[in-house]
Amino acid sequence: MKKLILFLLLVIWMTGCGGEEAEKDEGTETAQSKEMKKDMDEKAEEASDTDNLEDKGTDGKNNLGDMKVELSGKASIKEESVIIEGESNLLPGTFIYSSGVTDSGFASSNFINKAEVQEDGSFTFEFDGISKSTTVKLKLYNTKDETKKHYGENLEKVTGPQKYKTENHGEFEVKTEFYINADMPMPYTIPIEIPKWEKEPEDYGDANVWMEAKVDSDHRYLYFHGKSNLVEGTQVGGNLRKASGIIDAFSFGHTRVNPDGTFELRVPYHQLKQGMYMPIQVKPKNNSWDDFVSAYGEQGEKWKGNLVKNDKDDKYLEYIVEIDAPNFDPAEDVGLTVNEEEVKMQMPDHLLFDFDKSELKPEAKKILDKVIQDLQELEEGTDIQINGHTDNVGDSDYNQELSKERADAVWNYLKKNGDLNGLQVEKQGYGDTKPIASNKDEDGQEKNRRVEIVINPKETDS
Numbered sequence: 001m002k003k004l005i006l007f008l009l010l011v012i013w014m015t016g017c018g019g020e021e022a023e024k025d026e027g028t029e030t031a032q033s034k035e036m037k038k039d040m041d042e043k044a045e046e047a048s049d050t051d052n053l054e055d056k057g058t059d060g061k062n063n064l065g066d067m068k069v070e071l072s073g074k075a076s077i078k079e080e081s082v083i084i085e086g087e088s089n090l091l092p093g094t095f096i097y098s099s100g101v102t103d104s105g106f107a108s109s110n111f112i113n114k115a116e117v118q119e120d121g122s123f124t125f126e127f128d129g130i131s132k133s134t135t136v137k138l139k140l141y142n143t144k145d146e147t148k149k150h151y152g153e154n155l156e157k158v159t160g161p162q163k164y165k166t167e168n169h170g171e172f173e174v175k176t177e178f179y180i181n182a183d184m185p186m187p188y189t190i191p192i193e194i195p196k197w198e199k200e201p202e203d204y205g206d207a208n209v210w211m212e213a214k215v216d217s218d219h220r221y222l223y224f225h226g227k228s229n230l231v232e233g234t235q236v237g238g239n240l241r242k243a244s245g246i247i248d249a250f251s252f253g254h255t256r257v258n259p260d261g262t263f264e265l266r267v268p269y270h271q272l273k274q275g276m277y278m279p280i281q282v283k284p285k286n287n288s289w290d291d292f293v294s295a296y297g298e299q300g301e302k303w304k305g306n307l308v309k310n311d312k313d314d315k316y317l318e319y320i321v322e323i324d325a326p327n328f329d330p331a332e333d334v335g336l337t338v339n340e341e342e343v344k345m346q347m348p349d350h351l352l353f354d355f356d357k358s359e360l361k362p363e364a365k366k367i368l369d370k371v372i373q374d375l376q377e378l379e380e381g382t383d384i385q386i387n388g389h390t391d392n393v394g395d396s397d398y399n400q401e402l403s404k405e406r407a408d409a410v411w412n413y414l415k416k417n418g419d420l421n422g423l424q425v426e427k428q429g430y431g432d433t434k435p436i437a438s439n440k441d442e443d444g445q446e447k448n449r450r451v452e453i454v455i456n457p458k459e460t461d462s
Contacts, residue, residue: 063089064121065150068160071096071138071176075190079440082180084125086138086192090117091150095141098125100134103268108134114141131440133182138192139175161195164259165233167289179266183220183437183444197260201229204261205295208305211236211319213280217269219337219344219436222251224265224278224321230257231295235286240267240323243275254286271336272325282317328374331367341456345371346436349390349406349449358405360413368410371453372418378455380422385454386411391445392432404429410451 063070066089073086086096093116100111110130115123125138142148142155151157154171164173178190206229213226222240230236237254239247253267267278284292284300296302300315307317326343330336335346352364360368375384388403388410407427414420437444 065089065091067151067157069140069151069158069162069174070160070194071140071162071174071192072194073192075136075178075180075192076187077180077184077190078129078187079438080129082125082127082129082136084123084127084136084138084192086115086123086125088117088121088123090121090140091147092117092119092121093144094147095144096123096138097141098136098138100136102132102134104132108132110134111136129440130180130182131438131444134180135177136180137175137177139173161197161259165291167233169290169294181220183435183447185435195258197258198262200260201227203229205229205231207296207302209282209296209303209307209317210305211280211307211317213265213319213321215278215321215323216340217272217337218339220268222267222269222278222323224263224267224280226263226265226280228257228261228263230261230282231291232257232259232261233289234282234292236263236280236282237265238279238281238318240269240276240278242273243277248276269337271330271332271334272323272338273329273336274325274327276323276325278321278323280319280321284315327377329370330374331370334367334371339458342458343455345374345453345455347410347451347453348446349451350446352410352451353406356402358402358409360409365413368413369417372414372420375414375420375423375453375455376418378423382423382455383457384423384425385452385457386414386425386427387434387452387454388429389434389436389448389450389452390432391448392435392439393445396431400429400431400433402429403431406451410453 070089071086072088073084076083076085084098088096090096095114095116097114098111100108102108108130110127111134113125113127115125117123140147140151140155142151155163155174156170156172158172158174162174162176164175166173176192176194178192180190209228209230211226211228211230213224215222215224217223226236234257235254236257238252240251242248248269251267251269253265255263255265257263265280284296284298288298300308300317303315303317307319309316309318326336326338328336328343328345330345333348333351335344337344337346347367351367352360354361386407388405388407390399390403392399404427407429411425411427432439432448435444435448437447439445439448
């Protein structure tokens, strides 16, 4: 009996020791498990954050903070305001800086501002309405420590088509640009889109520079769509010239080469004439920055090829684009513009009429006689519109009637003094309903007071 009791006590003691050891092991295992679980949770959280950053969603909300930055949206242009409703995948709290440059090259204080990116990546700007056409730029404002830490001190971590080189090597800007044409009838909307660049040329940055460009136009601008192997950021441009080589006043423009070597150059014009051409030039004095100098030299001394020109001791590049113009010869102050097959002769009212009158001035007859010569060369059956227009000063009904009387006066003279019976002619007075410039200032009002002769009109009611 005693032996049995002793055996049972021994079993109980051994079981107790084993349980204590098991508890120690279990406690150790639990602590280790907790540490491992914590480590795994942290890694999972990091992975989750990375997944969120690398999500390539296109709505600008699911990929906030992604290094492939996207800036898009729309701009609503009205007489009284310009409102930008932007979308992005930038970190919330990041700032976007806005600025503007007019066609004449002057900074527009109207567009200097900054906006904060919201939790969904959106941002908003609101500006006063404008009277001068302006290029507006929106760029990532890299001044906050959080922004610099995430995107890089010089935005070097950013990728994507909206990252651009600057004049300082190794420094970048992230931006989007759009153009507000103050002469277009308002309101209208401009889409702010993400560009899609082509693959850069195999000889990108080569000293043997080549360029090519196609040109088209509307009734305000010539548009040169160019390609080259020039380094990104190179300034190109120039001044439209007449057949004689004389500069055509106020018809100039400059732009910069895109990351893929392409460029889009916009040049305003008033009157196209046969023999006109556009010399697209590159000058070292306008490109004295690191990457350009490294590729081509401070004075362009590394350049070679048939685009290289010399002006005394200065080298520059020049590519000539011939302009296709209609075979017309209007008076000097008469505008002649082209949009595909549609041709417009725009005659300011002061060339034809006294203030508030619809009787032709004596000197108007010389101008209209030149118009007759051009119209008589047209094929029989060509559609012609003669349209009268005014500014918005005064009563709208009165302006409409005055514009109609002036259109009638012009047609009556043309018909009486020329052989135009084979043409299909319509006359219309539009008053102030179809401005070609802003009526906010006298310069715009003067442009709007006009009589247009439209040949091959695209639309029968304009």
